[in-house]
């Protein structure tokens with residue numbers, strides 16, 4: 001996904017944009033240049049200046065001061081000869097007057113920041129479009145694009161604009177009007193350019209009748225992007241009546257059905273954009289009648305069938321985009337389009353073999369995207385492609401292997417190449433650094449590339465992003481290209497040590513996970529001061545981290561499953577932005593780092609399986625974003641901090657705070673399993689855990705003493721709480737029933753005493769419970785939830801000699817339990833010998849059956865009988881459990 005997005009967007013825009021620029025440039029070239037000189041004869045006409053000032057009155061916000069110098073005449077003299085506060089409205093920003101008549105003929109107030117959504121507001125004019133514009137009778141060019149104008153109370157495009165009868169150019173794009181498009185625009189009979197484009201997120205304008213367009217005899221450019229035209233069926237007729245129309249853009253106009261036949265009559269068109277609609281059915285042959293097209297964009301529709309071979313008649317076609325449809329075939333004739341610079345067919349259902357023939361005449365090709373289809377690229381190793389100017393190529397998910405496609409070596413100008421998941425099982429060729437020495441993006445991930453990385457890789461000096469992950473590469477990591485910002489070589493068989501000069505100046509993301517790298521982390525890594533993501537997990541790295549390690553932009557640090565040792569360097573406390581810290585399964589030692597409490601954005605902390613000692617620092621509870629805390633299997637001692645309720649992100653109702661900021665770390669395919677419900681379960685990758693907001697505390701296998709703070713019960717978002725194998729004493733927190741999200745609770749192997757709180761039986765999501773090997777006493781709380789858990793895991797109360805009552809055999813009235821043994825199974829593994837009565841005395845004669853229930857859990861059948869003993873005035877639950885069908889796994893339960 002991430003690979004095709006930039007290619008499509010940037011490159012399509014580059015191609016189409018340059019073409020349109022050349023069109024608009026010719027349009028503007030006719031106009032004489034603005035002459036702002038003081039000796040210019042042009043001065044502004046007073047009533048037009050008043051109209052402009054009245055327009056300014058309608059503007060309530062102008063953060064960039066675009067209209068700051070549009071000023072009323074100062075009564076006390078101050079004439080505008082300082083050039084700043086000029087009276088001459090012809091010299092105001094955005095205004096242009098006719099040299100001949102002095103009338104205002106152009107008002108260009110389009111927001112320059114129309115590309116970047118975040119910056120748009122900073123330069124947008126806010127307010128109303130004033131009727132005073134009507135006084136500018138000679139206005140020919142009005143551009144108000146990408147400003148924040150509300151079109152009056154209805155949000156419509158103002159009808160009065162239809163009275164500016166000399167307009168040739170009207171640009172209201174990116175404003176986001178609502179309501180119906182006023183047919184009054186049909187009065188603008190001189191109009192040549194009409195741009196009403198908005199993105200679908202901006203507005204909800206619609207039109208149910210576009211017949212007014214037919215009056216615009218001189219219209220050359222029409223963009224109604226995102227205007228809902230779903231009820232308009234005759235649009236092709238109407239636009240066919242516009243003799244001068246060369247550019248028609250109707251993206252996102254909610255058009256549906258088959259492509260209407262009258263489209264074939266739009267033969268004067270140079271550019272046709274019908275993208276992001278819901279057209280269905282096969283792409284008709286008559287597309288080939290639009291022989292004048294240079295740009296055809298039919299992407300993001302629901303077209304089916306093959307791309308018609310008639311495209312060969314569109315001999316001047318430069319950009320063809322049919323990506324994101326459901327096309328099944330790509331005709332060979334595409335290869336005859338000798339002017340084609342951009343071919344985008346990704347994300348279809350295209351099948352078949354792409355052979356040399358497909359590109360016979362594609363001399364001009366600069367961008368090609370065949371990704372995410374079922375295509376097989378079958379090209380001889382000796383073939384030299386005709387497209388010497390290719391700049392971007394996306395062949396992801398095409399079948400190109402098993403041999404590495406040799407013809408790629410001719411693509412010496414390539415800047416962007418994606419051949420991921422291409423079924424290549426070859427050695428990585430030595431020539432790739434030389435051939436791709438101009439590339440800035442290179443992805444060959446998810447193949448079975450073998451052999452060593454070329455030693456001269458560093459000659460790829462333009463390389464920005466390199467993804468070789470998920471291959472079978474071996475050998476050492478060579479000297480890396482100096483300008484890399486992104487390097488992913490995870491999941492390979494690389495060995496040796498990390499390169500000494502790892503600290504590339506621009507490096508932001510480095511993943512070397514799941515290889516066989518040895519040695520230590522070189523000190524040079526500290527030079528990568530922009531490093532945001534570092535993933536070295538699953539290698540054999542050892543030694544201490546360099547004492548300069550860490551920076552203040554790092555978000556994601558995963559060093560898990562290596563053999564790192566020693567203390568953490570103090571420099572790591574600079575990692576104030578860190579959201580994920582995983583040091584698990586190493587041999588780090590020393591005190592639990594107190595400075596962790598400073599990493600205010602930390603969401604995920606896993607120090608599992610190291611040798612950290614000392615106390616859990618009190619200010620760990622400063623971490624209001626922490627949702628995953630796993631420090632299991634260390635040598636942590638002392639008692640827990642009391643103020644656990646400060647761990648706000650472990651509650652159900654968490655305040656948004658700063659934790660909600662986008663977790664923008666690319667997902668690495670490094671999975672990690674952890675203990676949940678007593679089994680090894682894979683939660684998936686860390687981004688998944690964090691993304692799904694799984695809330696976990698695991699402190700097991702340490703040496704923690706003291707009581708379990710009662711405050712822990714306030715963490716009612718927690719799914720998994722594991723405090724097992726420590727030295728906790730005192731009682732189980734009585735309010736434990738408040739932890740309503742708990743699915744797994746393990747307090748086993750401690751010194752907890754007292755009774756099991758009754759509230760435990762209210763934890764309805766609990767699916768794993770272990771209280772074994774403590775010093776708990778008294779009756780076990782009743783409740784079908786706990787009974788069910790017991791049936792699954794009958795050892796959960798074991799080792800607490802003081803516990804009594806059902807479902808245990810010893811009852812609280814000091815009578816002997818029944819003789820029934822533990823779970824047994826027969827050879828056939830069928831219904832068998834487990835019959836258990838949870839009461840020590842049974843006057844069956846006096847017992848009434850009140851109700852019963854039958855549960856089916858995995859392979860167990862559990863029947864509950866609620867019995868009422870009238871003799872003793874007591875109620876009991878009789879549980880009958882038996883194997884339905886046994887298999888290996890279930891034996892592990894007992």
Ligand SMILES: *[C@@H]1O[C@H](CO)[C@@H](O)[C@H](O)[C@H]1NC(C)=O
Nearest residue numbers: 120121124126127148149150
């Ligand atoms: C437009 O202005 C309105 C207030 O007039 C404001 O609420 C809205 O956020 C603004 N939108 C943009 C995109 O600037």
Ligand SMILES: *[C@@H]1O[C@H](CO)[C@@H](O)[C@H](O)[C@H]1NC(C)=O
Nearest residue numbers: 110114145171173193195221
């Ligand atoms: C209208 O303005 C937008 C933003 O400035 C621009 O991208 C677009 O090309 C303009 N339309 C015309 C027809 O010039």
Ligand SMILES: *[C@@H]1O[C@H](CO)[C@@H](O)[C@H](O)[C@H]1NC(C)=O
Nearest residue numbers: 162163183184185186187212
């Ligand atoms: C403009 O068009 C509208 C609707 O098409 C019409 O009612 C109106 O009379 C026209 N105005 C002028 C000034 O031509």
Ligand SMILES: *[C@@H]1O[C@H](CO)[C@@H](O)[C@H](O)[C@H]1NC(C)=O
Nearest residue numbers: 261262264265285286288289
């Ligand atoms: C396309 O052009 C051909 C030949 O010029 C013509 O016969 C055919 O009718 C046209 N198709 C449509 C749908 O107009």
Ligand SMILES: *[C@@H]1O[C@H](CO)[C@@H](O)[C@H](O)[C@H]1NC(C)=O
Nearest residue numbers: 302304305325326327328349
């Ligand atoms: C694409 O078309 C095929 C049949 O040709 C159909 O099975 C499939 O569901 C379609 N896919 C989409 C996304 O519409």
Ligand SMILES: *[C@@H]1O[C@H](CO)[C@@H](O)[C@H](O)[C@H]1NC(C)=O
Nearest residue numbers: 460461462463482483484506
């Ligand atoms: C490498 O990056 C530097 C600055 O980041 C830039 O000036 C230089 O042009 C880049 N080199 C290449 C070959 O792209």
Ligand SMILES: *[C@@H]1O[C@H](CO)[C@@H](O)[C@H](O)[C@H]1NC(C)=O
Nearest residue numbers: 594595597598617618619622
């Ligand atoms: C955490 O506690 C230590 C000492 O216990 C102290 O030096 C440090 O400043 C505290 N950090 C924060 C963020 O409160």
Ligand SMILES: *[C@@H]1O[C@H](CO)[C@@H](O)[C@H](O)[C@H]1NC(C)=O
Nearest residue numbers: 613634635636637702703727
């Ligand atoms: C745990 O603490 C006890 C003393 O309370 C000590 O003997 C033991 O060595 C400690 N275990 C570890 C793993 O630190």
Ligand SMILES: *[C@@H]1O[C@H](CO)[C@@H](O)[C@H](O)[C@H]1NC(C)=O
Nearest residue numbers: 751752753754775776777802
């Ligand atoms: C178990 O708890 C009782 C009090 O409930 C206490 O007297 C006894 O010492 C405890 N035993 C152990 C081994 O901690």
